[in-house]
Amino acid sequence: MNFAGVTWYVLGATHSTVKVSLIVILVTLPGLVVPPFGGVLIDRVDRRYLGIIIDSARAVIVLGTAVLASTGHLKMWELYSMVLLLGVGFAVYWSTTNALVQELVPREKLIAANATVLIAVQGGMAAAGALVGFVYEHFGLSGILGIDGTTYVISAICLLLLRQGYYAPHAAHSTRLISASPTIEAPPEMSEPSLLRVDEEASAAPGVFADIFEGLEYLQQQPRVLALGITYACMMAGVISANVLVVALAKDLLSAGARGYGYIELGWAVGAIIGGFAASALSRKRPYSVLVLALAILAVGHTLFPFARGLALAISMNALFGSCRALGGVLTQSSIMAAVPRQLMGRTQSAFSVIGTILQVTMSFALGWFAQHVGLSVAFLLLGAIYGGGVLAALRARALSLGAGKAPSPAAG
Secondary structure (H helix, E strand, O other): OHHHHHHHHHHHHHOOHHHHHHHHHHHHOHHHHHHHHHHHHHOOOOHHHHHHHHHHHHHHHHHHHHHHHHOOOOOHHHHHHHHHHHHHHHHHHHHHHHHHHHHHOOHHHHHHHHHHHHHHHHHHHHHHHHHHHHHHHHHHHHHHHHHHHHHHHHHHHHHHOOOOOOOOHHHHOOOOEEEOOOOOOOOHHHOOEEEEEOOOOOOOOOOHHHHHHHHHHHHHHOHHHHHHHHHHHHHHHHHHHOHHHHHHHHHHHOOOHHHHHHHHHHHHHHHHHHHHHHHHHHOOOOHHHHHHHHHHHHHHHHHHHHHOOOHHHHHHHHHHHHHHHHHHHHHHHHHHHHHOOHHHHHHHHHHHHHHHHHHHHHHHHHHHHHHHHOOHHHHHHHHHHHHHHHHHHHHHHHHHHHHOOOOOOHHHO
């Protein structure tokens, strides 16, 4: 809701698509710089308190901007500053919440927990998409920002009530050698050790850069975890950069206008919710097979997307894509959470966030250029290729999982 409202406001005030693109740059740029340092912070302090601080800071920033907008004193540089600061928060917050989920939820319930989070997020996005036009038309930018700021307050309160006491991730250090827990794709006998010493001397608080290098060393030692992270990064880069093309699909090929675009996006959200509900049941026996199939559908389906002739078909296809994204996201995140030691989760998630951001920025520019200068169908072919990269990364993760044991297990997928 915030992003849509700010985009409309800037476009209406400046009549410049360049100014609008600056919003995307400002909200994305922190994702290239902040996560490595944010990951260290996530692995050093109580993740619940960190989430509360981030939510509280974002509430103050957004509600303050809403007051300026309502009084007519909002300047463009102040709005851009809000977007940049929110980008900093986004660059840390989701890695924080993922690490907190891993910390609180037993391993056997990770799929259900991640599915629940995804359903809540997609449900909120669907509701926001349905309301944003009405709210902006009747209350303007200040109404949009007021609602958005209030959601941050509610989120902070929910985190505050989640539990009591202070729990630092490094308190989990108790043994000399930690073995990574098995992923959902591999049984316990196939899990590979992390080979990270965590005795009291080694766990003494090192410098920030030493912590960053420790996280990178872990990923170097764990190619299977890295492959899963690349799988997730490819999928998320495809999901986010696809917006560049879906707008053009609705406007130029389907002539559906803004309302048609909204219906297509609503189809995605509904499909994601359905996929979230189905994740546990579909992945119970052969989770890896479900993951690869979901990514393959995203790859082939997006390649064929520009040939959808009719709004109803486009909505149906996007609903299928939303379901596949939900399945892929739940399975990869659950597997990563099951595999990564708790005290390294923040840095691991942040590393994957950087990879995803780089892919997202690169793909967004590439898709926009190909759509404008070559053709929309070629751009969608490139989008399908990034999902194809996710398929290859998932196959790599599977091969490493099977190679870690003496024989493949039928239950491993």
